[in-house]
Amino acid sequence: MVVGETKVCGERANRISGRINLDRAIFANSIGLSGGLWILWDSDQVEILEVASIEQEIHVIVNSSSRPPWLLSAIYASPGFAKRWLLWENLESVANLYSMPWVIVGDFNEVLMGEDKFRAIQHLEKTHSDHCPIKLCFEKIGGVQLPRPFRFQPMWLSHLTFPEVVRDAWTNSASLHQAVSNFSSKEISWNKSQFGNLFQRKNRILARLKGIQNCLSLRLNSFLIELEGKLRLEYAEVAKLEEEFWAMKVRILWLVEGDRNTFFYHTSTLVHCKRNRILCMKDRMGNWLNGEREIAGFIRQGFLDLFTSGHTSAPLAAWDPPAWNNHLNDEALGILESPVTNKEISEGLWALKPFKAPGPDGLHAGFFHHFCLVVVNLRKEVKNIFNSGVVPDYLY
Structure with missing residues (x-):
């Protein structure tokens, strides 16, 4: 653990570091009420060899069983230009002396560009200070590059040629699934070539x-x-x-x-x-998960555990329930058993808000509102679902 701008030195630094659950430490003493650097570690986990320790910098070599030795430099640069120039000369000397992997952490009081402040680090939550602890991550922190799903954009409706794309996709398709698939591929090429x-x-x-x-x-x-x-x-x-x-x-x-x-x-x-x-998450044992794949696997397993049951089902006859009266009259039963009509399908479609969350095909209800006379196989698909009692996999 590296602590910067401690503003303490000598015996007081030893007393404070002694209350931390790390048994070894190296100090670069502060000058009055400015500066100060500490490196603290658990000797059972890593072996650290001190290379140099002066006012603005501490250099050590870190050895562990899990990876090759590497050089760690903890920096707290002086606001004064002259002293900071001396720091850069020292860093150049260290670079010429060692050829191993090198990690430099701390505050240089000099930033070339904003991106310099965010590399292989992770900001943790503030709990006992007004500063965020920074965690050094040896594995790359970054999102898994998943394919971008297709999403219908209402602004396409303003283009004069867009209805032709919809009409062409639905005219040459036998089923709703095929029509949606044709439309998404045609729309992608149309968006690049015409809409832009x-x-x-x-x-x-x-x-x-x-x-x-x-x-x-x-x-x-x-x-x-x-x-x-x-x-x-x-x-x-x-x-x-x-x-x-x-x-x-x-x-x-x-x-x-x-x-x-x-x-x-x-x-x-x-x-x-x-x-x-989600940048990090605790598992059931209280351990932090940081990798995106690791977090996704934990969430997926949680859903599997929640919705998976070891119980077996039993036929209704085995329950021996009391006599249950049928509370539906003949008129209500007739309505439920009658085939769904085009009017009912249209009323259900228009009851949906046009541009809320889209379905798995990337199309909002507003798309079907606008092209209700073109996408006629939508009604056919709905009727098939009611008649068969089965929802096709592509609609999940």
Whole structure:
């Protein structure tokens, strides 16, 4: 464990470190009320050889049974430029002396870019301090790259050629499953070739507007003035589509017409994604799970344990229940036993909110609302489910 900016030294540092459940320690004493570095470890788990320990840095070699030796440098750089320059000279000397894997942790008081602060580290929860503990992870922390599922976007409805894609997919398909599969593949190619990337389109319009306005600031030109007007209209259209895109992402049911809430929807989507990300989880023994595959396996096993039973079923005759009266009259039974009608299917479809969470095929109810006269095999599929009592696997 590496502790920086301790602001204590000498006997007091020994007393404080003695209360931590780690039996060995190396200290770089603070200068007054600034700086200070500690490295603490459990000698039963790792063997550490001290290389150097001075005001701004501690260098050690770490040996463990699970991996080859590696060099650890704990840094707390001085805010003063001259002292910090000395630190960089020392680090260059260490780099020339050792050729083993090297981990450098701490505060350099110099950051070249924001990404430098996030590499193979993980921020833990704050419990006894106003600082987050940082965990060094030897395995890569990152999401499993799963294939991106198909999702219908309502903004496609604004394009003149989109109904042709839907009509072509459903006309040449015998079943609903085949039609949805054909549509998703056709739509992906159509989106790339005709609709295009919305954000790239927006950036191109802004770049052209900037160039035109720079030219007009030097000299008026009737052609450029007309072109600027056209680009402004095109930009308003793209901005409206962008708003619909982010609104769909956060699944917000209300929208104030005429008020462009793109920033709100974008921010809400980012917050939603971060809340959905599980970085670590405790198992039943209280141990922390950090890898995404490990967490996914634990959750999956939890569902299997919850919904799997060792009990066997028994036939109804073996229960010997008391006589149960049939409380349904003949009229109600007739309604339940009668085939489902197109009218009932349409009423059920239109009772669904158009753009709530999509089904496993990536299509919202709003898609079927818009193309109810085209996707006629939807009614056929629903009737087959009611007649057979079996839901096809592709709808799960």
